[in-house]
Every structure is written in C-alpha cells, then in structure tokens.
Amino acid sequence: MSAASATAPPQVHLRTVPGDIARQVILTRRPDQAAQIATMIDGAREVARGRGFVTYTGEFAGRPVSVLSTGLGGPSVSIAIEEAIAVGAQTLVMIETALASSDGADLPLVVTSAVRHDGTSDEYFPPGLPAVADVPLVIATRDIATRAGLMVELGQVHSVDRLYGPSDESSVPREMSAGLLYPLASSRRCRALVIVQPGSLEDFAGGLNPERLDTLARLALGVLSAESRP
Numbered sequence: 001m002s003a004a005s006a007t008a009p010p011q012v013h014l015r016t017v018p019g020d021i022a023r024q025v026i027l028t029r030r031p032d033q034a035a036q037i038a039t040m041i042d043g044a045r046e047v048a049r050g051r052g053f054v055t056y057t058g059e060f061a062g063r064p065v066s067v068l069s070t071g072l073g074g075p076s077v078s079i080a081i082e083e084a085i086a087v088g089a090q091t092l093v094m095i096e097t098a099l100a101s102s103d104g105a106d107l108p109l110v111v112t113s114a115v116r117h118d119g120t121s122d123e124y125f126p127p128g129l130p131a132v133a134d135v136p137l138v139i140a141t142r143d144i145a146t147r148a149g150l151m152v153e154l155g156q157v158h159s160v161d162r163l164y165g166p167s168d169e170s171s172v173p174r175e176m177s178a179g180l181l182y183p184l185a186s187s188r189r190c191r192a193l194v195i196v197q198p199g200s201l202e203d204f205a206g207g208l209n210p211e212r213l214d215t216l217a218r219l220a221l222g223v224l225s226a227e228s229r230p
Contacts, residue, residue, distance in 0.1 A: 011083035014068070015050035018087045022057055022064035024224040025084055026217065027077075027094040027177075030207045034069040037095075037217045041065055053080055061225040070094070073161060073176050074120025081181060085188050091227055092185055092192045093137070095216040097208055098157060098173035100198035108152045108216060110141050111194040114159045114178035121159070121180040124187075131159065131182040134191040137223060141193065144222040150215065157194075163201065173198045191227075195219060 008017045028034050031054045038044040044058030044067070057066040066089070070080040081092065098109065114131040116122070121131070138154065145152045158172050159179025178194040185192035197203075197212050208216065 010048070011086060013051045013079050014053045014055060014083045014087075015048040016055055016083065016087050020047040020057060020066075021055060021068070021084050021087050021089050022066040023088060023090040024063065024227065025066045025068055025089045025092050026220050026224070027068055027070050027080065027092055027181075028208075029070055029072055029096050031069040033207055033213055034067045036210065036213055037067045040214075040217055040221060041067065052076075060221050063225065065221070065224055070177070074118045074159075074180050077177050077180055078120050078124075078184065081184055085185075085190055090190050091137075091224060092181065092190060093220040093223060094177055094181060094192070094194045095208070095213070095220050096175060096177065096194070096196050097204045098175040098196035098198045099163060099201060099204045100173040101171060106198070108145075108150075108219070109157070109173060109196050109198055110138055110145075110152050110154045111157050111175075111178045111196060112138055112154050113156050114175075114182060114194075115156065115172070116179035117158050117160045118176065118179050119161050121183060124180070125183050129183055131179045132186075133178075133182055133193050134185075137191055137193040137227065140226050141195065141219065141223050144226060145219060148219075148222070150219065152195075152219075157196065163204070193223065
C-alpha cells in the first residue's frame with residue numbers, strides 16, 4: 001500500500017482505499033456470487049466489506065482483478081460504481097440474471113445497449129441519452145465465446161426499477177443495472193459491459209446458479225484478460 005493509500009479516508013460505503021480495487025473489476029449483485037467468483041482468482045482475498053458491499057482482489061492471468069458485489073437496483077449500483085472508480089477501477093464487467101418473459105430465453109446475453117426505464121439514471125442524465133456498451137468489450141466477448149464453443153446472444157435490455165405491477169409483454173429482458181452503468185462509466189472515462197443470463201422471476205430472485213455463474217465469470221475473466229494485454 002502506498003503512502004497516499006495509507007492516509008486516504010476509505011470510501012464511505014465500500015470501505016475501500018486506493019490500492020484495494022484493481023483497474024479491472026467484475027461486478028455482481030450478490031455477495032455469495034462475488035465470493036464464488038473470487039475462488040477463480042489467484043490469491044483473492046477480501047479487502048473490504050461495508051453496507052452489504054464486499055470486495056475481493058487477486059490476480060488472473062498475471063493481472064490484478066477485483067470482484068465487487070453491488071446490491072440490487074440503481075441507487076445501490078451507482079454507489080458501487082462511483083466509489084470503485086474513485087479508488088482506481090477503469091473497466092467494469094457485470095454478470096447477472098435478467099427477467100425474460102419468454103421461456104425459451106436460455107443463452108447468455110451480451111448486452112449491447114439498454115433502454116433506460118430506471119429512475120437513478122434519470123437523476124444523472126437527460127432523457128434520450130443512450131446507454132451503450134463499450135464496443136471493443138462486446139467484440140472481445142463474442143470472439144472469446146466463439147473460441148470457447150459457448151453460444152451467446154447480443155442484444156438489448158430494458159433497465160427498470162420494478163419487477164411487479166402491470167405485465168410487460170415485451171420479449172426484451174429486464175434488469176436493473178445496464179441503463180445506469182453504461183452512461184455512468186462512459187461519463188467517468190471508463191469502460192463497461194453487462195452479460196446477463198435471462199430467466200424467470202424465481203431465477204432473478206435466486207441469482208445465478210453455480211454452473212451459470214461459473215460460465216459467465218470465466219467469460220468475464222477472459223474478456224478482462226484480453227483487454228489487459230498490451
């Protein structure tokens with residue numbers, strides 16, 4: 001830890017200081033999912049915990065990488081993003097579940113863009129501002145998935161604040177992060193990508209099962225490893 005890190009006050013929610021979080025970060029909603037992803041990273045250790053946010057940092061393919069649980073919904077995700085970037089995060093890949101109306105939606109979805117239907121992004125940005133993924137990260141994800149023999153889809157999601165209420169007959173999956181993460185990361189000169197596993201409301205509530213989590217985490221780690229090469 002540098003002298004600056006030793007004297008810097010911790011972030012008020014994450015409780016991290018500079019040096020705790022790597023430039024490359026995997027985000028996921030649940031602390032238990034973050035803990036499982038951390039087992040895939042060499043020397044991963046819990047570096048901070050606060051208000052439900054848990055941060056692990058280690059190395060993958062010889063490069064520092066962190067895993068951070070964000071909690072659910074725009075306000076919680078915005079705190080995680082802002083405070084992670086404040087202490088050094090630059091590339092953010094989120095892996096999560098999404099709510100799909102179609103029972104046939106089974107392939108992981110690389111989210112190229114999001115329709116902003118959430119209140120938190122409206123607090124940051126004017127209506128109509130697009131929420132678009134970092135294009136090189138999308139291309140890298142597609143290429144890595146192809147080489148690994150993993151079928152994925154590329155497409156759009158609706159970013160929302162609610163799961164209940166009037167039914168939504170749209171076939172576009174709903175989730176709670178991309179519509180905020182994409183423009184916020186871009187405005188902070190960072191890169192971001194969201195990869196979701198569409199499923200039922202029960203799937204959304206329960207989070208990624210261990211097999212799905214392993215698949216999406218390995219894809220995210222591969223993308224970050226490729227992104228970090230000179």
